[in-house]
Amino acid sequence: MQNILNLPPIWYTFAIISVLTLFGALGTIMSKNPVHSVIYLIVTFFSISAHYILLNAQFLAAVNIIVYAGAIMVLFLFVIMFLNMKEEADEMKNNKLVTAAIVTALLLGGILIIFLRRAGKEKVDTLGFNSQTGMVEILGQSLYGEYLLPFELISVLFLVAMAGAVMLAKREQGERHF
Amino acid sequence: MQLTNRAKKTDKSELSLFERSYLPSLATGLGITIKHFFQAKPTIEYPEQKRYLGPVFRGHHILKRDEEGRERCTACGLCAVACPAEAISMVAQERVKGEEHLYREEKYAAVYEINMLRCIFCGLCEEACPKQAVYLRHDMFVPVFIDRSDVIYGKDQLVEDMTHRYKRDAWTKEDAMKLWK
Amino acid sequence: MGSFVQWLIESMFLWKALIIIVIFAITLAIAAYSTWGERKVAAYIQDRRGPNRAGWGGLLQPLADAGKMFFKEDFIPAQADKWLFILGPCLSMFTALMSSAVVPFGSSFIIGGKEVFVQAIEINIGILYVFGVVSLGVYGVMIGGWASNNKFSLLGAIRAASQNISYELAMGMSIIAILMMSGTLSVREIVLQQHGGNWNIFYQPLGFLIFTICAFAECNRTPFDLPECETELVGGYHTEYSSMKLGFYLFAEYINMFASSAVTACLFFGGYNYPGMDFVERQLISGLGANAGHNVATLIGIGSMFTKILFGIFFFMWVRWTVPRFRYDQLMNLGWKGLIPLAVGNLIITAIAILSGYKLVGIWVGLALMVVLISIVWSLRPKKKNAIMGA
Numbered sequence: 126m127q128n129i130l131n132l133p134p135i136w137y138t139f140a141i142i143s144v145l146t147l148f149g150a151l152g153t154i155m156s157k158n159p160v161h162s163v164i165y166l167i168v169t170f171f172s173i174s175a176h177y178i179l180l181n182a183q184f185l186a187a188v189n190i191i192v193y194a195g196a197i198m199v200l201f202l203f204v205i206m207f208l209n210m211k212e213e214a215d216e217m218k219n220n221k222l223v224t225a226a227i228v229t230a231l232l233l234g235g236i237l238i239i240f241l242r243r244a245g246k247e248k249v250d251t252l253g254f255n256s257q258t259g260m261v262e263i264l265g266q267s268l269y270g271e272y273l274l275p276f277e278l279i280s281v282l283f284l285v286a287m288a289g290a291v292m293l294a295k296r297e298q299g300e301r302h303f
Numbered sequence: 304m305q306l307t308n309r310a311k312k313t314d315k316s317e318l319s320l321f322e323r324s325y326l327p328s329l330a331t332g333l334g335i336t337i338k339h340f341f342q343a344k345p346t347i348e349y350p351e352q353k354r355y356l357g358p359v360f361r362g363h364h365i366l367k368r369d370e371e372g373r374e375r376c377t378a379c380g381l382c383a384v385a386c387p388a389e390a391i392s393m394v395a396q397e398r399v400k401g402e403e404h405l406y407r408e409e410k411y412a413a414v415y416e417i418n419m420l421r422c423i424f425c426g427l428c429e430e431a432c433p434k435q436a437v438y439l440r441h442d443m444f445v446p447v448f449i450d451r452s453d454v455i456y457g458k459d460q461l462v463e464d465m466t467h468r469y470k471r472d473a474w475t476k477e478d479a480m481k482l483w484k
Numbered sequence: 485m486g487s488f489v490q491w492l493i494e495s496m497f498l499w500k501a502l503i504i505i506v507i508f509a510i511t512l513a514i515a516a517y518s519t520w521g522e523r524k525v526a527a528y529i530q531d532r533r534g535p536n537r538a539g540w541g542g543l544l545q546p547l548a549d550a551g552k553m554f555f556k557e558d559f560i561p562a563q564a565d566k567w568l569f570i571l572g573p574c575l576s577m578f579t580a581l582m583s584s585a586v587v588p589f590g591s592s593f594i595i596g597g598k599e600v601f602v603q604a605i606e607i608n609i610g611i612l613y614v615f616g617v618v619s620l621g622v623y624g625v626m627i628g629g630w631a632s633n634n635k636f637s638l639l640g641a642i643r644a645a646s647q648n649i650s651y652e653l654a655m656g657m658s659i660i661a662i663l664m665m666s667g668t669l670s671v672r673e674i675v676l677q678q679h680g681g682n683w684n685i686f687y688q689p690l691g692f693l694i695f696t697i698c699a700f701a702e703c704n705r706t707p708f709d710l711p712e713c714e715t716e717l718v719g720g721y722h723t724e725y726s727s728m729k730l731g732f733y734l735f736a737e738y739i740n741m742f743a744s745s746a747v748t749a750c751l752f753f754g755g756y757n758y759p760g761m762d763f764v765e766r767q768l769i770s771g772l773g774a775n776a777g778h779n780v781a782t783l784i785g786i787g788s789m790f791t792k793i794l795f796g797i798f799f800f801m802w803v804r805w806t807v808p809r810f811r812y813d814q815l816m817n818l819g820w821k822g823l824i825p826l827a828v829g830n831l832i833i834t835a836i837a838i839l840s841g842y843k844l845v846g847i848w849v850g851l852a853l854m855v856v857l858i859s860i861v862w863s864l865r866p867k868k869k870n871a872i873m874g875a
Contacts, residue, residue, distance in 0.1 A: 160568070160630060167623070187612035195619025196649060199626070203645045206630050206638060260608060261669055320862045329807065336529045336806040346533045 139179060146172040159205045163198060170194040184261045358472040359479050361424045361439035364417055365469050366462045369407055374462060375436035376415065377408035385431035390421035408434065417456045419445050430476070441471055499593075499600045504585075507604055511584055515738040516546040518797055522738075525801040553731035561724050565631040572628025573725065573732035579624060580739035583617040586610040587746045588672045590756045590786035594775045602756075602786060603672060610671035611659060614747055618655075618702055621740065622648040625704070625711060628733070629721035640720030643812065644711035647701055650819040651708075655698035657827035658691040661834040662751055665843065671747075675755035680762070685752040687847055690830045692752045694823050699744040701819070703737060706804040710812055745796025746789075753792050756785035829854050 149172060152165030170193045177186035257263050268276050321327060347354050356362075367375050378395035396413035398406045405411075422445075428437050448454055463469055473479035520535065520542060527534030535542030560569055590602035607613060622644055629641025662684055666674045678684055685692050701708040712720030719725075722733045749755055764784060769777030810818070833854060837846025 158565075160565075160627075164568070164571075164627070183607060183609045184612070187609045187616050190616040191612065191619055195616055196652070199619070199622055199645050199649055202623075202626055202630075203642065203649075206626070206642060320859050332806045333802060336802060339531055340525070340528045340802075342531060344528070344531055344533050348533070348536075 378412035382428035558727040568631035576624025576736040632724035651701035654823035678754035749792035758788040
């Protein structure tokens with residue numbers, strides 16, 4: 126009990142945020158209504174952003190919120206709102222789905238265990254750590270210096286995906302649109 | 304077929320790039336609205352400011368007295384007959400000796416009632432009256448009532464008050480017509 | 485306990501808390517009086533007088549409106565998702581109130597030898613924070629619209645979502661041009677760089693235009709108020725809302741207007757800078773002493789900031805009572821085919837101008853060249869055969 130009280134305040138913050146993250150993540154998979162799932166997922170994204178801020182990675186936190194919570198989840202919600210949910214309630218009785226879920230969970234668990242066992246061995250060098258690592262300037266310099274080629278390749282990939290989306294959405298001759 | 308020469312020809316030619324940017328027409332619109340923003344407002348703030356309704360407005364009824372303060376009404380009932388809403392009713396009585404200073408004619412209305420819920424303020428009673436007794440005031444509304452017992456106006460509310468006599472620019476239709484010229 | 489009090493006094497905590505509370509109160513007050521202002525502006529533009537019964541010039545009207553809102557029946561539809569139905573307006577209000585946190589409303593006060601910034605939080609990703617909060621603003625509308633279980637509300641919510649996503653892109657790109665010029669993400673830094681009449685509006689005229697149009701769309705203001713388009717969707721996303729929940733939605737709109745006016749003022753109009761502020765500050769310091777002079781100069785700066793914000797809010801209203809609503813396909817066309825290409829063009833021109841070393845001249849020449857290029861391409865486009873030519 127004494128040990129818990131003597132912890133530095135940042136640990137409490139970490140604990141609270143972690144509980145929130147897990148709450149959001151569990152809510153995402155346990156709630157029956159997809160719209161509720163999306164909202165739980167947004168909570169999770171927020172608490173992950175809070176983790177980023179704890180790690181002094183402000184830029185990542187902001188981008189996580191803008192891209193995931195602000196854009197992708199809006200699109201998710203957008204699509205889910207269109208769906209009619211009442212007819213698909215039987216899906217969980219499908220045996221194949223349950224099997225696939227169990228296999229995926231086991232694989233993911235295995236990976237997690239392996240990582241956790243390795244993680245304990247390497248200690249972070251707290252004294253030599255540059256506190257500006259997560260800031261925009263350093264991140265930008267490494268993105269546009271060290272990792273320029275992968276960065277540009279990814280942007281080309283996005284361009285291709287965008288062009289593909291435009292092609293898919295384009296009206297073909299003879300096709301009817303309402 | 305051309306009925307009037309007020310029809311505007313619409314320009315259906317294709318918009319130029321400058322026009323298609325919406326900005327010129329947007330700026331014009333903003334100019335018009337800001338001009339109106341600073342213009343003087345024509346609003347009359349009613350309960351504080353009242354506008355003159357004109358000499359022919361038909362408002363609150365009044366039973367006129369003559370110059371000596373005698374009631375003009377002789378209870379002939381023509382107004383009640385003329386009334387399309389049947390709002391007017393009266394009880395006639397003969398004038399007795401000693402009442403000459405009160406009533407001009409030998410017969411007078413002991414009771415004269417107008418039901419304001421029925422009245423449509425058409426002014427036919429005013430036109431029907433042979434004695435120039437009943438008029439609709441141009442300067443006063445019938446006030447709002449909130450109780451049914453307030454609806455029927457008796458002589459106490461209708462007969463002219465000699466201290467504030469009712470005056471108007473034109474008493475007859477002909478005089479009123481002259482006012483327009 | 486004594487050391488805690490000591491720490492409280494010595495640290496910035498108290499001053500920061502005070503500034504946050506003051507900014508919060510001012511935001512709410514300005515939002516409340518924006519409702520009065522909106523009605524007055526609407527009335528004056530339509531040659532009317534507007535509310536003038538409650539208090540002098542109708543100044544108590546916001547209180548009367550709020551009182552009316554509170555005493556309306558708070559109705560939740562039977563088939564609605566109750567929690568989300570309540571969450572919707574709360575989220576709207578929450579995100580609207582968060583966005584002005586990084587806006588520097590003034591330079592700084594010197595209190596007891598310490599410099600206290602007139603800003604709730606100073607972070608080095610200020611613009612990203614604003615952008616993130618703005619992108620979250622749509623959740624309140626979406627969740628409220630969906631939870632109402634009403635087809636009109638749902639349509640309003642869907643419109644809001646697609647509209648916000650579409651206009652965020654162009655808005656982001658017009659901001660990136662500013663970021664390229666200033667080289668920082670901190671709003672305070674951007675404001676400081678515009679010191680001395682060096683306002684970004686002179687460097688980024690096209691960026692300003694795009695940003696303003698997108699701000700209108702993000703705030704769901706006319707001509708882009710499609711999510712609550714009452715001619716088509718009854719009341720849009722807030723069809724089922726009543727009482728103070730509806731009040732929250734309406735209030736959030738005005739707070740958003742305030743916040744976006746504040747951000748516009750900071751990004752394009754120099755924030756709390758005003759012409760001749762150095763001279764004023766020097767005079768005040770020589771007259772009142774270093775600290776007091778600086779503090780009074782800061783107050784004047786705050787005044788100039790709020791003048792800009794109020795003009796921004798007035799502009800929002802002015803446009804609302806001038807322009808009719810867009811049709812939905814026009815809105816999408818304008819966003820995707822008009823503003824985004826223009827924003828990309830602006831980005832490229834800004835980049836070239838910065839690299840060439842002549843920022844101001846380069847950007848204006850570049851924009852002129854772009855206009856010429858667009859008009860050449862426009863005149864060369866294939867003409868439609870069946871277009872109605874002439875009257």
